[in-house]
Amino acid sequence: DQQVKQNSPSLSVQEGRISILNCDYTNSMFDYFLWYKKYPAEGPTFLISISSIKDKNEDGRFTVFLNKSAKHLSLHIVPSQPGDSAVYFCAASATNAGNMLTFGGGTRLMVKP
Amino acid sequence: DTEVTQTPKHLVMGMTNKKSLKCEQHMGHRAMYWYKQKAKKPPELMFVYSYEKLSINESVPSRFSPECPNSSLLNLHLHALQPEDSALYLCASSQDRGFSIYGYTFGSGTRLTVV
Numbered sequence: 001d002q003q004v005k006q007n008s009p010s011l012s013v014q015e016g017r018i019s020i021l022n023c024d025y026t027n028s029m030f031d032y033f034l035w036y037k038k039y040p041a042e043g044p045t046f047l048i049s050i051s052s053i054k055d056k057n058e059d060g061r062f063t064v065f066l067n068k069s070a071k072h073l074s075l076h077i078v079p080s081q082p083g084d085s086a087v088y089f090c091a092a093s094a095t096n097a098g099n100m101l102t103f104g105g106g107t108r109l110m111v112k113p
Numbered sequence: 114d115t116e117v118t119q120t121p122k123h124l125v126m127g128m129t130n131k132k133s134l135k136c137e138q139h140m141g142h143r144a145m146y147w148y149k150q151k152a153k154k155p156p157e158l159m160f161v162y163s164y165e166k167l168s169i170n171e172s173v174p175s176r177f178s179p180e181c182p183n184s185s186l187l188n189l190h191l192h193a194l195q196p197e198d199s200a201l202y203l204c205a206s207s208q209d210r211g212f213s214i215y216g217y218t219f220g221s222g223t224r225l226t227v228v
Binding site: 004009034036041042043044045046049089091100101103104105106 | 117119122153154155156157158161169203204205216217218219220221222224
């Protein structure tokens with residue numbers, strides 16, 4: 001049973017527009033959430049994170065929103081750039097469960113010039 | 114140095130071979146991890162080392178044998194693998210076991226093909 005789900009395997013966006021990547025989780029014990037970006041033939045790169053005590057965290061073009069009641073988080077990229085084309089993984093951890101990361105299945109983002 | 118270095122980048126091995134994957138970091142991180150990633154799937158945790166001691170083994174078959182010679186190095190010894198073990202093997206590190214607000218630092222992975 002997948003505890004972290006990314007229901008959209010792929011997303012295509014025009015350059016300059018907003019990209020919204022979604023992630024749902026089922027484990028209410030998760031209290032920390034992260035987004036990773038992965039290019040082909042490279043390891044995942046940490047992008048941005050959010051604690052469950054917050055509902056928004058922003059870093060430049062990247063903003064993560066957390067809706068705890070809906071067990072949903074999203075990553076907004078604005079404006080999207082062709083270099084943002086990659087696979088994005090959502091991950092979650094629970095402080096009382098050793099803080100190990102549980103990853104979602106990933107969403108492939110394609111930003112068209 | 115803010116990298117995790119994995120060698121080799123690609124490895125093809127027969128089912129009777131013995132090989133090792135290597136991982137190195139010089140960030141002073143005290144936790145290191147092995148993940149396995151199959152195509153179009155998320156990374157799956159295999160092993161966690163914390164302060165050079167094995168702290169988590171996610172029911173990984175004994176044909177995979179991890180080793181942490183020191184705080185900067187992590188090896189994964191492979192023996193008698195099966196074709197279904199073909200995958201991208203990722204090494205990661207973090208300041209301490211579990212999450213860091215900066216996330217884990219991943220290496221580029223070793224693409225393993227078992228023939």
